[in-house]
Amino acid sequence: MPVLVMKFGGTSVASLDRIRRAAKRVGVEVANGYNVIVIVSAMAGKTNELVGWVQETSPLFDAREYDAVVSSGENVTAGLMALTLQEMDVPARSWQGWQVPLHTNSAHAGARIEEIGTENITQKFGEGMRVAVVAGFQGISPEGRVTTLGRGGSDTTAVAFAAAFGAERCDIYTDVDGVYTTDPRIASKARKLDKIAYEEMLELASLGAKVLQTRSVELAMRYGVRLRVLSSFGEQSDNAGTLVCAEEDIMEMNVVAGVAHSRDEAKMTLISVADRPGIAAAIFGPLAEAGVNVDMIVQNISEEGRTDMTFSCPTDQTLRAEQAMQAAKEAGEINFHDLVVDDAVAKVSIVGIGMRSHAGVAAKMFATLRDEGVNIKVITTSEIKVSVLIDRKYMELAVQALHDAFELEKAG
Amino acid sequence: MPVLVMKFGGTSVASLDRIRRAAKRVGVEVANGYNVIVIVSAMAGKTNELVGWVQETSPLFDAREYDAVVSSGENVTAGLMALTLQEMDVPARSWQGWQVPLHTNSAHAGARIEEIGTENITQKFGEGMRVAVVAGFQGISPEGRVTTLGRGGSDTTAVAFAAAFGAERCDIYTDVDGVYTTDPRIASKARKLDKIAYEEMLELASLGAKVLQTRSVELAMRYGVRLRVLSSFGEQSDNAGTLVCAEEDIMEMNVVAGVAHSRDEAKMTLISVADRPGIAAAIFGPLAEAGVNVDMIVQNISEEGRTDMTFSCPTDQTLRAEQAMQAAKEAGEINFHDLVVDDAVAKVSIVGIGMRSHAGVAAKMFATLRDEGVNIKVITTSEIKVSVLIDRKYMELAVQALHDAFELEKAG
Numbered sequence A, B: 001m002p003v004l005v006m007k008f009g010g011t012s013v014a015s016l017d018r019i020r021r022a023a024k025r026v027g028v029e030v031a032n033g034y035n036v037i038v039i040v041s042a043m044a045g046k047t048n049e050l051v052g053w054v055q056e057t058s059p060l061f062d063a064r065e066y067d068a069v070v071s072s073g074e075n076v077t078a079g080l081m082a083l084t085l086q087e088m089d090v091p092a093r094s095w096q097g098w099q100v101p102l103h104t105n106s107a108h109a110g111a112r113i114e115e116i117g118t119e120n121i122t123q124k125f126g127e128g129m130r131v132a133v134v135a136g137f138q139g140i141s142p143e144g145r146v147t148t149l150g151r152g153g154s155d156t157t158a159v160a161f162a163a164a165f166g167a168e169r170c171d172i173y174t175d176v177d178g179v180y181t182t183d184p185r186i187a188s189k190a191r192k193l194d195k196i197a198y199e200e201m202l203e204l205a206s207l208g209a210k211v212l213q214t215r216s217v218e219l220a221m222r223y224g225v226r227l228r229v230l231s232s233f234g235e236q237s238d239n240a241g242t243l244v245c246a247e248e249d250i251m252e253m254n255v256v257a258g259v260a261h262s263r264d265e266a267k268m269t270l271i272s273v274a275d276r277p278g279i280a281a282a283i284f285g286p287l288a289e290a291g292v293n294v295d296m297i298v299q300n301i302s303e304e305g306r307t308d309m310t311f312s313c314p315t316d317q318t319l320r321a322e323q324a325m326q327a328a329k330e331a332g333e334i335n336f337h338d339l340v341v342d343d344a345v346a347k348v349s350i351v352g353i354g355m356r357s358h359a360g361v362a363a364k365m366f367a368t369l370r371d372e373g374v375n376i377k378v379i380t381t382s383e384i385k386v387s388v389l390i391d392r393k394y395m396e397l398a399v400q401a402l403h404d405a406f407e408l409e410k411a412g
Helices: A016-031 A046-057 A063-070 A072-087 A119-126 A153-164 A198-206 A214-223 A279-289 A315-330 A361-371 A392-405 B016-031 B046-057 B063-070 B072-087 B119-126 B153-164 B198-206 B214-223 B279-289 B315-330 B361-371 B392-405
Strands: A003-008 A035-040 A092-095 A102-104 A113-116 A131-135 A138-140 A146-148 A169-174 A195-197 A227-231 A242-245 A258-274 A297-299 A306-314 A338-351 A376-382 A385-391 B003-008 B035-040 B092-095 B102-104 B113-116 B131-135 B138-140 B146-148 B169-174 B195-197 B227-231 B242-245 B258-274 B297-299 B306-314 B338-351 B376-382 B385-391
Touching (some): A016 A035, A035 A072, A046 B016, A046 B072, A063 A072, A063 A146, A063 B092, A072 A131, A072 B063, A072 B072, A092 A119, A092 B063, A113 A153, A195 A198, A198 A214, A198 A338, A258 A392, A279 A306, A297 A376, A361 A376, A361 A392, A385 A392, B003 B016, B003 B153, B016 B035, B016 B072, B035 B153, B046 B072, B063 B072, B113 B153, B195 B198, B198 B242, B198 B258, B198 B338, B214 B227, B258 B279, B258 B315, B279 B297, B279 B315, B297 B376, B361 B376, B361 B385, B361 B392, B385 B392
Parallel strands (some): A003 A169, A035 A131, A092 A131, A102 A138, A169 A227, B003 B035, B035 B131, B092 B131, B102 B138, B169 B227, B195 B242
Antiparallel strands (some): A102 A113, A258 A306, A376 A385, B102 B113, B227 B242, B258 B306, B258 B338, B376 B385
């Protein structure tokens, strides 16, 4: 029988009633002839409660014990989901990460999946079990300890299972009904996409669209797992969601698939840095050590051996970044006249595989923003993306204008 | 280094603050030179919450899934306790049942311990770990699934670890400061015992003193584990608790160690049963099948081929017992004239190893009750125990009178 993976996030299993609703969807797919692997998160709020206890107990906690505590929420949901399915006469059982086994490395609290043993579950499918309910987000280390995959790890678990079992599809049930051309709370014309290419989804995920975890999309792309995002709340019939798939599977594409935004950005500029080989390493090394997530980097043209270096990072990391730069200056590792911080900026990006073959997309973006009177502070580009840093107060305006300019309300 | 087992029940780990208090006690024993195995229960209330979810989801639940869900509470406490100890610079780590491994049979929700693998924990002790924090109440079945040992299973876990590791002592921390000569809420003169023999504790435990689970005392007796019951709330200095140990280890003993009581008893009498070989089996077989916990049994002298058969059971099982008896009568398996139920009785017992060598203990008990005007309805005896069934309204009076008569307020 073909295998389907279905993943239910925390809000989709937040109560016994919601677990029942989710189980009904699983039952439909079983009736459709699938053997189903269900990946569950902890009930909404549970993981935060457990994390809170760990942090209160030990601010600099042993990540192995963090994992032992935090993974328990998924075990509860997995057992309850299996019981609910059994009540519906669907043969089901729960699996904890170590029982599968889902092998990870030893990077506790952010472990990477190394291998999924398919033998045990396959054997049970052979004996008539129709649903394997797997506790998401967790695995077992080479030392035999429980590991967790980091936040959003249940998405990654689901995709990894779909790859290991050659599943026909991996359905991610969440509290939104798909991937949109942009945030519907900002642009009312935002349209749900029927399909989106892996590469586009990757850019959107890392640009702040919180529908899917970046790692899960990477994994799906690498193994060609067809990923579907859909709501666990709507009616089943009109709930096709969004399919994340290979470019080739999408017949008609817009040049731009979507507009992403990221609100809490800060721009920092080191004025008049002594420009010499290795200066970038001298700046960004200390920043990385200080845990600053540097995003965009721009270096102005050098004049008379000095240059301005601009970078962006999340707003709440500016203090750490300033301290790291002052310390490096005092240690004589870098030299600059001044450090200017602008913590009222936002990032707006357009993403689309079609850009590869269409010239003038970036130019159209810049012209659109100019027409709205929005000043661009920093630009970065990739093959399928253009990002700009602008004043935060213009963010909504920019998103709406770009959505209109590229006619994203119309299907490709 | 010598090994000590310390077990903390649900109220002793009910909050992060209480976990810290418990961890301090562990730290003291580590400083005393022990390697410590700590057995923890779930935080008070957690197991009930999980059991409630399972029952609501599936009234006739799959016990394997029940175990998967219900065992999670202990995993949380074990991790938090390990973190707390680490914060105190005590090298500690948590162990789940399958990691130890603690092997059980497959009787889910009430599994029996079959073997405890000591190799992993011993190795870690060898590497400098000082405390192994073990999630109580759980193990792993031959099929690799999580099992639980049934209510009170954490006491049993603790004793089993003490036996497997040859621990010097097994300390059970709870919300009372030891074993008393009787319930202090009933007899203000009740005295805490410094020592009590296994056999006496077993009788007291099964007679309704809720300090220790019966199975754990049986296990301690079989393996000669010195068991100490003490409070996790009092000051450490004046908290010696009660030591449960072999008779030989107790220098001076009272003839009677304690007075136990059990409030919610019912007495049922089958009037004029046809007395023939096998009649007892014909009566108590159906009662056992109906899940009635028959306690005392008395058969009157038979006259002209008919007899009266009296037995006791918990009050809330009388209806089930009546139905079973009427059904057996209708099926022609037994024959009786009438079934009389008295559900307002209580059981009062005196327990003491000294009875073996002292005559007249039972007679003194009966005389004491007679002097108080308490009528005795049923009597049963064992080598070290005399139990009587009396009207429930006299229960407190009987306990106090017996406590006085045997001078239990005085140490032996």
